[in-house]
Each structure stands twice: as structure tokens, then as C-alpha cells.
Amino acid sequence: MKQAIAGVTPAESEETTIMEVWPSVARYSVARVLGRLFAIDAGIYVFKIGNLIALAAIPVGLALYFFRLLPKIRNLPAVPHGSFYKLTNRRVLELHNEFHLGPGSQFLGTLAGCGGAAIGGVLLGIHYYLFDGRLIPGGDVNSSSPILKSPIFSWMLIVLAVFHVTAGLALLITVLRNHSLQFSYGTVCKPLDLNRFDEIEIEQHGGQEWYDAGDLVFKEAGHETFRLPGIARPEAFKSTCMKAHMAYVGVQNALQTSS
Template sequence: MPGQTAISGVVPPGVAEATVMTVWPSVASTSIGQTLGRLYRLKGGFGPLSLGRMALLATIPVGLMLYLSMRLPWAIMRYRLTNRRVTIERGINPRVEQYVDLDRFDAIDVVVSPGQEWYAAGDLVFRRGPIETLRLPGVSRPESFRRTCLEVRQSYVSVAALQPVPVGAG
């Protein structure tokens, strides 16, 4: 069309689904990881040797095995924000397990469970009013992903409100 210029990397939701951001769950998404996080926070001890630091040294093999087990081809998970929805995907060839459309939530809460704070992680809880529509467990540094999700949602909802209603719809 004359007078219109395409913006590189921008795809309208009606044309195709495009990835905006992808994050991976941390070990804080697991109960073992949360238990280790609670253990690592222990302050007691003497000098620079706290109980938490000694526990960290003693459990390095456990933490390493936990991390590597989350990276196995059949177990790997990712959280993907697109121009249409937020998805939980599993597997080396991503398979969508759960999702919420961008117009199906109006708030995102960050819930930090005991043990997750050591990892600077938390769960993102997507809500539509009082109803939880999706939960992303163990997101590392969740506030930046939360903000990005809300910004993309606002753009999506604003553009959708301006779109003409197709003939026969509604």
C-alpha cells in the first residue's frame, strides 16, 4: 500500500504468531530446588562460613544433577510470549502444553515461594479478575518477563479494539 512501510520484525497477530520473548524455568520451579534454596539461606555459622554456604558446597552434585535433568530433551521446558499468547512448551521440538491468550488475562502476580528468593525467582500467576488462567513456575527474575507480558498484552488489546469486526461476526 502506498504510504505504509513495514517495520522489520513486526508481525500482526492476524498474519502469523511471532515470538516476542522466551524464558526458561529455573531449578526454583521444582520442590527439590526450593528445598535447596531454603537450605542455602541459613545464616548461622562463624566468619565467612555460614551453614548455607557449607550446605551449598555439600550439595553441588545434587544441584548439578537437578539442573541437568531439567535440560534433558524430553524434559526441557520453556515459557514463550508471542504476539498472540503466553505458552508453556515442553520438549526439544517445542510442544505447547498450556497457554493463555493475551486477551484472557488482565493482571499478572509474582508469587515467591519459600526457597525461590535465594534464586531471585518466582511464579508468574496470570489472572482474569480473581480467576487464575495460567501459572509459570520458577521464572528467574520474573519482574522483567511480567512487564514485557503486560506491555505486549496492552498492545494486542489496543490494536484488537481498533480492528473492524468481520461481516457476520458478533
């Protein structure tokens, strides 16, 4: 007699998601270097060197956090982007989100284009006001602040303004050409079938201990077949992957025996 089990989908009938995780910032070498510094225990009470460095490195940490969420731009493989991991009842996957141009709703492209052009215009307006009506880098600034008087600040404003205006106009041109900015969630970049490994090892690089993170290394007959870098609390994901592997392999063996 066949009996359905609640919450279980046979791998032969449909691929379903078991677990989805985003990697820790510890997958990046910069974060691992910071992790070594954060772990420095010299000091008194909360005023330890590692804690002070962690406080000063908050902007870097925020940048790394959002970088791991960065979508890929299709047809620009050299541009860095983030990725995430998914375990299904058939495979272990590394995926990424991506932007690309294609047919469809033009709302997103129009919104992004207008927003970029508007931000660029605001930055140019700020530069025009601060630097006595000049729209080129340099000049005297209407402020007593030494930071604002620096030519670096003027160049930063102009460069950011030009970037936003250029990107905004480029997006609007694509809309006029009947293209739109499309967002694809979860494009597979590296898959591994659940029967392609028989053990999983946790490999921790220097600096990952501070984040309680590590790499999951999938092996078959002692040889590495797949790697998922920088997973936070990797023991939990490892355990779930092994359970899915045993269930998948067990069903496959049973089907082969019965046939």
C-alpha cells in the same frame, strides 16, 4: 497511511517469538527446600552454614539443572520431563522438547544405540576386570579400596551396564525396523492467548527467594487462568508479557471498532 515499524509483526499475519525463557531449578520442591537451607546466615565470613550446605549440594544442583532440560518421551506421559516458556505476539506458551519414533534419518538412532551398547560393554569389562572375571554381582575385587570392595559398587556396575546394553539394543532394533529416533523442539503443552488475562502476579514460595525466582500467575477478572512456575527474575518477563498483552488487546479493540 500505513507505515511499517521495524521489528514488529502484526499478530494477524504471523506469530513470532518475542521472548523465550527456561525456568529456574526453583520450580522444583527439592530446590526450594535447598534454597531455605542455603539462606541460613549463621557462621563466620564465607564459612556460613548456608554456604557449606550449598557446596555439599552441588551434585544435587547439577542434577536439577539438567533435569529441567530433559525432553519428554512421547507416549510415556508418566515419565518426568522439563519444559520452557515462550512469549509470542499472540500467546504465552509452555512447551517441551520430546523424543519419539518415526520415519526419517536413522543416524541419531544408530548413534545412540551403538553408544549405549558400547558404554554397557565397557562397564561389563570394568566389572570383569575388577571382580576376578565375574559378570555377576559380588565376588572379591582386585583393589584395596573399601568403596570398591563393597557389593553395592558391583551391583551399580551391573545395573548400569544392563541398562545401557538394553537401551542400546532396543534403539538398534527400532532402526532395523525402519524407524528412527526423532527429536521435536518446542511442542506446545499449555497455551494462553494474550487477551485471556488482564493482570500478572508474582508468587514466591518459600526457598525461591534465594534463587531470585518466582511463579507468574496470570489472572482475568481476579481468577487465575495460567501459571508459569519457577521463572528466574520474574519481573522482567512479567513486564514483557504485559506490554505484549496491551499491544495485542489494543490492536484487537481497534480492529473491532473499525469494523
